[in-house]
Amino acid sequence: MSSFLEISQLGKTYPTPSGKPAVIVENFDLKIRKGEFITLIGHSGCGKSTVLSMIAGLTDVTSGGVILSGKEVVGAGPDRGVVFQAPCLLPWLTAFENVMLGIDQVFYTADIEERKQIAEYFLSVVGLADAMHKKPSELSQGMRQRCGIARAFALSPKMLLLDEPFGMLDSLTRYELQEVLLDLWQKDQKTALMVTHDVDEALFLSDRVVMMTNGPAATVGEILEVTFPRPRSRKQLLEDPEYYRLREQLIGFLEERSHLRPARVPAAGDHPTPSVPAPAPETPRQHPFNALTPV
Incomplete structure (x- = not known):
């Protein structure tokens, strides 16, 4: 399988007053193909958001590594568009x-006109054409989240x-925003x-569902293939x-098997951190706006 994102033996620990580190995630391995939609599911506190944050470059990696499109992920960057649970909008804008x-x-x-067109396009697509010049305090929670989705897509990220x-x-x-x-x-x-x-x-959304075991030292438990054809109709x-x-x-795993951690047999040549090519120099990015088809 040709991997667009490769997560290899990813781990995260935090220090504790006792001196024994708290192991949140351990030996998390996952390969994602270009264009796949993957969901990560598991009980609260199992480390799902920690894994996502490490991929986003917002949380330091303790062990292992993440490679996106042939380059090691080091720190945050515009090649990864992030949509948070709270939209995190600046209230004065x-x-x-x-x-x-x-x-x-x-x-x-x-040029400034092209940039404005990009913002207007994505805000219109998510249903904010008539509210794009309102501040967050004037928007409902759903409208603020639409803005967060528009912001992520407008950057044309790799992921x-x-x-x-x-x-x-x-x-x-x-349900409405899932469709959006x-x-x-x-x-x-x-x-x-x-x-x-x-x-x-x-x-409804996924090509594959990755089920995480419970913590501490949470990891990948099972992966479920979702083969329903696209475009999908909820009905x-x-x-x-x-x-x-x-x-x-899925429910059976979450209720009965999420506490079990599969034994991992190290493969020949395994390394804590995958080898990566030297990063290429950054070049100004051009937005593929002209290829977009208005809805």
């Missing part, structure tokens, strides 16, 4: 200005990282990794008996 903030930093070689982006929303808004996310993702099928607690959300999925079989498999 409008939705439009919040999106423009990232665009101005990443696509600084583009999307989503940390329970719908966890704070009511059910109706959650899927519609946006299907335009160019960016490689995506999302953390969720929601089994139905995982099955068709709910009418498919296979949907309920997969749902029971």
Whole structure:
């Protein structure tokens, strides 16, 4: 399998007053193909968001490594668009200005009109055409999260990282924004990794669902292939008996087997950190805006 993202023996520990480190994640291995949508599911506190944060470069890696598109991940960067559970908007800026903030930093070689068109396009696609010049305090929670999604896509990242982006929303808004996310993702099928607690959300969005064992020292437990054809209809999925079989498999793991950690047999040539090529010099990025098709 040709890997776009390779996570090798990833681990995270924190010091404790007792002197014995707290092991949060250990020997986490995962390979993701270009264009895949992967969800990471597991009980609260198992380290899902920690893994996502290490891939985003927001949390230091204790052991192992992450390679994205042939380069080692070291620190945060615009090649990874992150959507958080809370939208994290600057309250003194409008939705439009919040999106423009990232665009101005990443696509600084583009002229101002092109940058404005990018922001307006993505805000319109997520349903904020009439509210893009309002400040976060004037927007509902769902609208603020739409802005966070627009901001991530507007940077044209190599990969999307989503940390329970719908966890704070009511059910109706959650379903609506799942559709918005899927519609946006299907335009160019960016490689995506999302953390969720929601089994139905995982099955609706994913190509594969990665189930994590409970901590401490959480790792990959099982990986479930989701083979429903795309584009997907929620109604068709709910009418498919296979949907309920997969749902029971996920719930069964979470309820019964999540505390078990599979024995790992080291393969020949294993190393704590994968070898990586020397980083190439950064060049100004051009936004593939002209290739976008308005919805």
